[in-house]
Each structure stands twice: as structure tokens, then as C-alpha cells.
Amino acid sequence: MIGITLSTDQILSAPPEVRRWIEHQVLSGLGLGPEAPPVPTLPVQGAHLVACTTEDAAKILAQIQGVLPAVNVLFEFGRPGIALGQPPVMMFRLIDILHHTRLQNVGQVMASLEMINKALIEARHDPSARFCGFDNEGHCLIAPETQRAIAGVWQTVIAKQHGVAEGEAA
Structure with a gap:
């Protein structure tokens, strides 16, 4: 296992996809989100x-x-x-x-x-x-x-x- 520390400035300046991935990792690590990244669904x-x-x-x-x-x-x-x-x-x-x-x-x-x-x-x-x-x-x-x-x-x-x-x- 490898740990990485990111500053608030690094996270805020990251592309939106990276921020969403970090958010997903934190929520799933806390048991508040899905285990796997969700699969996109088709719009109505x-x-x-x-x-x-x-x-x-x-x-x-x-x-x-x-x-x-x-x-x-x-x-x-x-x-x-x-x-x-x-x-x-x-x-x-x-x-x-x-x-x-x-x-x-x-x-x-x-x-x-x-x-x-x-x-x-x-x-x-x-x-x-x-x-x-x-x-x-x-x-x-x-x-x-x-x-x-x-x-x-x-x-x-x-x-x-x-x-x-x-x-x-x-």
C-alpha cells in the first residue's frame, strides 16, 4: 500500500475528473459511497x-x-x-x-x-x-x-x- 498526501491547493487545481475521483475514494473509504466507481447510465x-x-x-x-x-x-x-x-x-x-x-x-x-x-x-x-x-x-x-x-x-x-x-x- 502506498499513501499520498495532497494539499488543498493541489486538489482544488486538479481537473474536475480527478476531484470527482478523489471524492469517490474518500466517500467509499468512509463507507458513505459505492465500492466501485458508478457506470454511466443513458439519459431519459x-x-x-x-x-x-x-x-x-x-x-x-x-x-x-x-x-x-x-x-x-x-x-x-x-x-x-x-x-x-x-x-x-x-x-x-x-x-x-x-x-x-x-x-x-x-x-x-x-x-x-x-x-x-x-x-x-x-x-x-x-x-x-x-x-x-x-x-x-x-x-x-x-x-x-x-x-x-x-x-x-x-x-x-x-x-x-x-x-x-x-x-x-x-
Whole structure:
């Protein structure tokens, strides 16, 4: 057995494929990931990842607003993600979404994502539209425009809340 020590700078400057491989090795070593690297799967025929506008994101929020876990998951995508690929996609780890939303398991995150996908299909009137996609390593992928749109909706919600709070104080 050979051990190698890498600095944080070395890992951060490594190509995305190498960072994903290191992540896989660490998770599987801790018993939190699959033993073998996952085999890529084929995407659903006809489904396509869409770039949501601010209007799309607001419509999604309006449709899911009664389900707090789904709202929390939606707003997780307003955080900065890791951009990779060409054309670029934003990558978010499902385990991070689980941790930030304080849900009990990844199944609940996936159920929320399915609800968000269905809300987008209804908002766009396009059964092949997808809010997000997944890789086989526990990442959720969205278009960069979608991330910006969700961040914009989040800022609008916060501004409205701040305005309501100021109005109550007056």
C-alpha cells in the first residue's frame, strides 16, 4: 500500500475528473459511497435540461410553496455551485443538499426534486423539460441560468419579507 498526501491547493487545481475521483475514494473509504466507481447510465429519451428564467423559477416556487422541504431544496440551487463542462452545468452534491435542508435522507431530497421537475413541466407546458439531471456519483446538475434565476427569486423573497417586517414596525 502506498499513501499520498495532497494539499488543498493541489486538489482544488486538479481537473474536475480527478476531484470527482478523489471524492469517490474518500466517500467509499468512509463507507458513505459505492465500492466501485458508478457506470454511466443513458439519459431519459427526449428529456432535456432547461435553463430556467426568473419567471420559471417563480412559477415553480408558486406551485411548491405549500411543501416546505421542496422549497428548501429549490433554494439550495440559489447557492453558488461548481461549474464544469462545455456547455457548462452547475454541479451540486446531493449529500450537501441533504445536510443544508436538514432532511432525513436522500430519498426525501429526490422526492423534492421530482416535485420541482413536475412543477417546471407544468410551468413550461413541456413534458420533456427537466429542472435538473443527475450523474452516477451523487451530484445534481442544473443550468447556470437556473442557478442565477433561483438566486434572483430568493433575493425577491427576502426583499419582500424585509419590506413586510419594516411595514409592521411602522
